[in-house]
Amino acid sequence: MPSLHGLTRLALLAAPIFLIAPEVHSQTNDAPTAAELAAEIKALKQDYETRIQNLEAQLEAITTQSAAPATPATGARGQSSAFNPAIGVILNAAVADFSAAPQEVSGFQLGHESQRGQEGLSLIETEFNFSANIDDKFFGSSTIGIHAEEDGSEAIELEEAYIQTLPGAGLPDGLRVKAGRAFWTLGYLNEHHPHADDFVDRPLPYRVFIDKSYNDNGLELAYVFPSEMYAEAGAGLFRGDDFPFGSSDTGRGVTSAYARLGNDIGTNQSFRVGAYVLNGSATPRSIAHGHGSSDAHGEEGHDDEEVHDDEDDADHDEEERIDTDVHDDDHDDEPEMAGDEEQEGHHDLLAEGVFTGDTTLYALDVRYTWAPTGNPRDQEVTLQGEYFWRAEDGVYSDDEGEMTAVDGTSSGWYLQGTYKFNPAWRIGFRYSRLNPLSSADMANHVYEVEHDPSTVSLMGDWTNSEFGRVRLQFSREALTSEVTDDQLYLQYIMSLGAHGAHTY
């Protein structure tokens, strides 16, 4: 009886009758005769009574043995990973059309990962995930992503490599610890993998404030309170090499804290709100690919992530990036970057320079969902918004020797909504906006950034199953005062293999 492997003693007791039952009522044409059926029903009833008596006897035994071992058998089945480790692959690709050349973002320095994707056909990202329980106390997961770079190359990034305590590992209830590299708790989107996003690209605040995602090396504690309403708080300590930080002196220069509340409203609506802070310094800010001290996009070889610890490397990367921009100016439809500079009499140091100094990032997020029938798979409305506020105290400088001290705040936010009107189709809207540092925040009042970058996006997607989705998205980006970029994407996101349950 190989199929009974792993069943409990109780199930073994039940086995004889149920081995017969499926045969009797199988959907084939050789249906049993009425007499056979009657016999089966009688047998079923008798067996059922015998089993109940057995179980009651067991119960009696348990209740009379006060020192009974508190470990009743629980079937080993029902566990999520049938393989060890669980392996999952996310395939995420698109065809894109852009009306303008790549733009910088007025008043904001972009990290390497948040530049616009490739035009035409591209593999946006391919993710490989391996995860499993390590033993009775720890869970481990690693994710390797291969991204398409704007210049046509590909980069491999170790996105996540973390361990996490399992409930029952000996920590107090509600407490969990995560260590390694992970998409840490910051706002709504950061802890989600991009394949779970509702739009092709991340909203503007994510691009300028955390270079799409904050996945530094570090550790995080989280605690869920034993309250009627959902309440969670946490704190973290991180290396400080990932944007908006970089080249950490101590290797533990960034701290974080957060709090979240959430609940249901009636039976079919729910919400969650959160507040977050992330604080550290940059010497200078890491704008190279991946993590501060790694050079994964050199011209010669981009697919080995070498780890250097000297700052020159990051600077070198920056030079390359600026050089590339200059070459791009030769393209036919290229708007004149130099022209901008002439008009304003200077270039945008905040966008093109490198920041060295202290950064504190605050974030607020809210998410609300409403499933009119209680079944989010059939119909659902989601509303989500995040507000980021960044205080910087330091110096922006570029390689031409221009520099300015800054002490002030910039901010950005987005608001989005999606509407699933049947199980396969959704539509969505998103608006993002940024407010750069003003001249009052700069020591020598160099210049005023007279443009608030913004993006409007509309999307519609088709979901064939929970593992496959195709999306059409239109975005209008006004990142500088000069150029409006109309972007059209047709994207697919498919997953194969193990795929963990999604968080709220």
Place this chain on the structure above:
Amino acid sequence: MTWIAALAAPGMVQPSPAIAEVRIFACEPEWAALASDIGGDAVHVYAATHGRQDPHYIRARPSLIAQVRRADVLFCSGAGLEEGWLPVLLQRGARATIQPHQPGHLMASAHVRLLDPPSRVDRSLGHVHAEGNPHVQLLPANIGFLATELARRLTVIDPDNAETYRRRLSAFQDRWKDATAGWTGRTSQLEGMPVVAYHEAWTYLFAWTGIEQVAAIERLPGVPPTASHLQEVLELARTAGARAILRAPYEPSEGMEWLSDKAGIPIVELPFTVGGLEGVDDLFDLFDVTLTLLETVRDRH
């Protein structure tokens, strides 16, 4: 690690008082009903889903995490039915005593014989549950086994009330045995009746009653029907002389209405679980109403 708890205490709305009740988190309404029957006043039962929700697709909402955080017993179907949400609740709620292999972790599917384990698991076959069909509640014997198992767990977790659980179990089993005998007698009249279903949700009910499912409207488990598949279902329904299209409360009606129209057979909504239809308030109602509705189908000309 106690400093975290120390920090936490002052801010809390209620620093949880000594809870006399055992808190049971039931993933589906049928297990919530059974838990109330067995636990009575000694337990507090929270149902994570209501009777018109599809338990396959539930969001791991913050409110559910908060409930799991404080639960003493987790009572679910298992066999992958809740795989899209329960793992998140268990991990975030981080409650040690309801994790797998603990007395507080009760999965119905681990205590009954699962029907239809697939010979092959491949996503091109749709959302297949590798261990077998997890919708085990529509077989009276399964309810009986789970009643006893739950009582067993409760006596381990809450020995002070062991006598209560034993007494309530015994009373429940007496009623359930009598009721089951009556229902089983009624099933002989249903044996062989051909029907169409939307999803493989009735496997245990059909195994017990002998009702024959001639086709499923879903193309594959979890995959909505296409026009050509519906055409095939129509042919199968006509050939086999299907008497009705059976529908669980949460299942979509679009394909069903077309089929009902073409084949000239009614759509019959069965409760599927406690609270699935008006007036189905406990497990006894569930089987009474289900059989009554099926008898209506049989008697229709």
